[in-house]
Amino acid sequence: MRRKLAAGNWKMNGTRADLVEIDALIAAHGGATSEVLICPPATLIHAMSGRADARIAVGSQDCHAATSGAHTGDVSADMLADIGASHVITGHSERRADHGEGDADVAAKTRAAWAAGLLAIVCIGETLADRKSGDTLKVVGAQLAGSVPDGATGANTVIAYEPVWAIGTGEVATVAQIAEVHDFIRAELTARFGADVAGAMRILYGGSVKPANAAEVFATSNVDGALVGGASLKASDFGGIIAALDAA
Numbered sequence: 001m002r003r004k005l006a007a008g009n010w011k012m013n014g015t016r017a018d019l020v021e022i023d024a025l026i027a028a029h030g031g032a033t034s035e036v037l038i039c040p041p042a043t044l045i046h047a048m049s050g051r052a053d054a055r056i057a058v059g060s061q062d063c064h065a066a067t068s069g070a071h072t073g074d075v076s077a078d079m080l081a082d083i084g085a086s087h088v089i090t091g092h093s094e095r096r097a098d099h100g101e102g103d104a105d106v107a108a109k110t111r112a113a114w115a116a117g118l119l120a121i122v123c124i125g126e127t128l129a130d131r132k133s134g135d136t137l138k139v140v141g142a143q144l145a146g147s148v149p150d151g152a153t154g155a156n157t158v159i160a161y162e163p164v165w166a167i168g169t170g171e172v173a174t175v176a177q178i179a180e181v182h183d184f185i186r187a188e189l190t191a192r193f194g195a196d197v198a199g200a201m202r203i204l205y206g207g208s209v210k211p212a213n214a215a216e217v218f219a220t221s222n223v224d225g226a227l228v229g230g231a232s233l234k235a236s237d238f239g240g241i242i243a244a245l246d247a248a
């Protein structure tokens with residue numbers, strides 16, 4: 001059985017004052033049956049991990065592919081592990097767009113995450129132009145093949161399918177669209193890694209997930225949880241999503 005995962009991505013939002021949201025989340029959902037993860041900005045990881053104990057996991061939104069060296073402004077996976085992170089998001093579409101990261105970069109970061117003992121949440125997803133031209137599965141398949149390194153297992157890797165056009169837009173993909181892509185990803189993983197590994201690997205949906213649409217998303221084929229941006233910032237919103245996941 002795959003343990004469901006509710007992952008929050010705070011993006012470039014939050015200061016120490018917002019750590020009260022973590023306290024509220026633990027108070028309301030510290031006993032969730034789903035795994036709960038928050039990826040705050042790097043500045044808050046240490047403080048959050050000290051506060052969250054074992055009930056809420058803390059992760060990073062990115063890491064560098066190298067362990068150390070002359071890379072001004074970057075943070076390595078080992079450094080993240082050192083301050084209490086257990087997970088790292090790699091290949092988020094905003095990193096791909098803002099920083100020009102390609103599949104090879106994402107694969108290198110994912111390998112670095114594994115080497116530091118972190119679980120990598122590898123993000124893939126098509127743009128609106130890709131979808132309109134009928135290339136969704138081609139694009140998602142290519143990103144999956146290029147961004148997920150050999151050696152991926154259910155213990156070291158989670159896949160997040162995030163259609164770029166659904167991120168932060170309020171436009172959630174339909175259940176049929178989500179099911180088509182998640183079933184495709186599971187089949188691709190099975191072909192490459194075998195049924196045992198593919199069957200243990202969680203596939204999250206991301207893109208405008210909210211308490212109001214969470215139950216429908218979580219009832220969809222091969223959806224093992226969500227990667228949530230905007231609605232993860234407030235414990236009350238994210239709590240509604242965790243509750244829906246626990247109930248699914």
Ligand code: PGA
Nearest residue numbers: 167168207208228229230
């Ligand atoms: P959103 O972001 O929930 O605000 O659409 C999702 C993400 O980018 O991970």
